[in-house]
Amino acid sequence: MAIEKVAMIGAGAMGGGMTLLMAENGISVSIQDPSSKTVDALIKSAEEQGIHSKLSKYENYKDLCASLGSPKVIFFSLPHGTVGDTVVEGLYKYLDKGDVIVDCSNEEWGNTQRRQGKLVAQGVYYIGCGVSGGYQAARRGPSMCPGGQEAALDIMMPLFEKMAAKATDGTPCVAKIGMGGAGHYVKMIHNGIEHGMMSCISEAWEIMNKHMGMKYDDIGKVFEKWSAEGELKNTFLVKIGAEICEQKDKSGHHVLGDVQDKVVQDIDGSEGTGIWSNTQATSLHVPAPTLSTAHYLRIVSAFRGQRKHVAETFHGSFLPQKFSFSSASEQDAFIEDLRLAVYSTCLAAYVQGISIIDVADKQNKWCIDFENIVKIWRAGCIIQADHISSLLAAIFHPTSTSPHKNHNLLYEPTIVADLKKGFESLKRVVAKGVQENCVVPSMSATLEWLKYSGNLELPTQFYEAELDYFGKHMYDSKKLDGKTDSEESLPETGKRHFEWKPA
Ligand SMILES: NC(=O)C1=CN([C@@H]2O[C@H](COP(=O)(O)OP(=O)(O)OC[C@H]3O[C@@H](n4cnc5c(N)ncnc54)[C@H](OP(=O)(O)O)[C@@H]3O)[C@@H](O)[C@H]2O)C=CC1
Ligand SMILES: O=C(CO)[C@H](O)[C@H](O)COP(=O)(O)O
Numbered sequence: 001m002a003i004e005k006v007a008m009i010g011a012g013a014m015g016g017g018m019t020l021l022m023a024e025n026g027i028s029v030s031i032q033d034p035s036s037k038t039v040d041a042l043i044k045s046a047e048e049q050g051i052h053s054k055l056s057k058y059e060n061y062k063d064l065c066a067s068l069g070s071p072k073v074i075f076f077s078l079p080h081g082t083v084g085d086t087v088v089e090g091l092y093k094y095l096d097k098g099d100v101i102v103d104c105s106n107e108e109w110g111n112t113q114r115r116q117g118k119l120v121a122q123g124v125y126y127i128g129c130g131v132s133g134g135y136q137a138a139r140r141g142p143s144m145c146p147g148g149q150e151a152a153l154d155i156m157m158p159l160f161e162k163m164a165a166k167a168t169d170g171t172p173c174v175a176k177i178g179m180g181g182a183g184h185y186v187k188m189i190h191n192g193i194e195h196g197m198m199s200c201i202s203e204a205w206e207i208m209n210k211h212m213g214m215k216y217d218d219i220g221k222v223f224e225k226w227s228a229e230g231e232l233k234n235t236f237l238v239k240i241g242a243e244i245c246e247q248k249d250k251s252g253h254h255v256l257g258d259v260q261d262k263v264v265q266d267i268d269g270s271e272g273t274g275i276w277s278n279t280q281a282t283s284l285h286v287p288a289p290t291l292s293t294a295h296y297l298r299i300v301s302a303f304r305g306q307r308k309h310v311a312e313t314f315h316g317s318f319l320p321q322k323f324s325f326s327s328a329s330e331q332d333a334f335i336e337d338l339r340l341a342v343y344s345t346c347l348a349a350y351v352q353g354i355s356i357i358d359v360a361d362k363q364n365k366w367c368i369d370f371e372n373i374v375k376i377w378r379a380g381c382i383i384q385a386d387h388i389s390s391l392l393a394a395i396f397h398p399t400s401t402s403p404h405k406n407h408n409l410l411y412e413p414t415i416v417a418d419l420k421k422g423f424e425s426l427k428r429v430v431a432k433g434v435q436e437n438c439v440v441p442s443m444s445a446t447l448e449w450l451k452y453s454g455n456l457e458l459p460t461q462f463y464e465a466e467l468d469y470f471g472k473h474m475y476d477s478k479k480l481d482g483k484t485d486s487e488e489s490l491p492e493t494g495k496r497h498f499e500w501k502p503a
Helices: 013-024 036-048 061-066 082-094 109-120 134-140 150-163 182-211 216-228 236-246 273-283 289-302 304-313 328-364 370-376 386-396 413-435 441-453 460-471 478-484
Strands: 005-009 028-032 055-057 073-076 100-103 125-132 143-147
Touching: 005 013, 005 061, 013 028, 013 036, 013 073, 013 134, 013 150, 028 036, 028 061, 036 055, 061 082, 073 082, 073 150, 082 100, 082 109, 100 109, 100 150, 109 125, 109 182, 125 134, 125 150, 125 182, 143 150, 143 182, 143 370, 182 216, 182 236, 182 273, 182 289, 182 328, 182 413, 182 441, 216 236, 216 328, 273 289, 273 328, 289 304, 289 328, 289 441, 328 370, 328 386, 328 413, 328 441, 370 386, 386 413, 413 441
Parallel strands: 005 028, 005 073, 028 055, 073 100, 100 125
Antiparallel strands: 125 143
């Protein structure tokens, strides 16, 4: 049965956009938001866009629920955490068996599963559906990442398919992701990957601008070229990077020139995906340094006042240095290195993110469909990148003969070939960056990750000895225990202790 009427709770940037998108697709939307003005503005905007009589405003949950058909379908687009809990609490008594809540917020997946558990007793479904692409995509068609009970997903898929962004082959960028909180989990990791990608693109921008003295418009042209062909073709964040570099305000000044260097949403709590994805990486024992260094850069950036103090006390001793090139071709060669360094870092962010999802999936038994993740990440979403998408599509295609185990993409020949191709460029960029005091956290972390991930002579040989010396933490002997390492089983405590210095 086609859904003709839904509710939207939370009519801000995303909820408002999705409301208009659904209304445009013939769906009536009952809206509830604490700000009457927000809802009035949305209804006015719908009329101005030729969408007539599809939206109505409700002040309370009783009337809102009474306005819906059966099953009631209620979308959320809300701040994460307690707000969602309060709304579920308020709605609870008006919900009936078979009703569906579709939470399109960036909600923490544990909250999603807790709410699913609470509502299941009443037979009410709760879908955690991460949406991506920002407010423009919410209006035009976002990438949608729904997870939850199969029966609820079956009810919702036809509407989701209407709403979602369409890939170049016309297929919608929405698919069933898995059970429980899988949808919100995958969206969370999408944002973790997004942060790694944004960090390296920003690091490249800073090198070109502050160290190479390139003007915004010229950097814009470089980004345009990068996103037109090759490994970074149609990489959304590079593409919008070009527009950001070139955009001028009414008085002819570059808007970017006036943007302060602060990212605050982790600190003010308005977004949590970066914190959660990094917490997941460490607690699931997945090395994700590209994601986590990007996150540390965001954190330090937020505290500008503290940076100011530190700058006065000691930062002056490592001020950014200008690059000097002996010829234009040498500069062009460096820009090509930069392109490959950015690509390698973006690819590393994907590899690390997929590994986190894989471990969480096994632990939570969500049965995540990785092929569907690739489908969702083709268009509409912030991390869309044509080349990476085609690599992943081949790897996760059902007929693929790829040797992957545990979805560790470092086992994949095509991924390894690209990372190998980018390695020397990444190294040259990081080396120059280190030399000239550039801020290159995500690129240098990626380089280190590449160096240590397949290394059988790590400095942890010495580390382990120190641990055994002071803590009797035990170690494995190279001679006696070395052959026991296995990919599948969990690492075990060492079997030996040496009495380095008797107590
Ligand atoms: N902006 C983006 O690019 C993206 C955001 N998201 C996620 O989507 C969600 C919404 O984000 P966004 O639209 O940007 O944020 P907004 O702040 O623009 O929208 C949130 C809306 O929820 C309303 N709200 C707050 N409390 C309640 C409540 N108790 N009942 C009903 N409505 C309430 C707010 O009203 P008021 O302002 O009056 O408090 C506001 O209108 C977030 O979870 C965000 O992480 C996901 C993808 C992209
Ligand atoms: O979810 C998003 C995109 O995918 C939103 O744009 C989100 O607001 C980004 O915020 P953050 O950088 O803190 O994750």
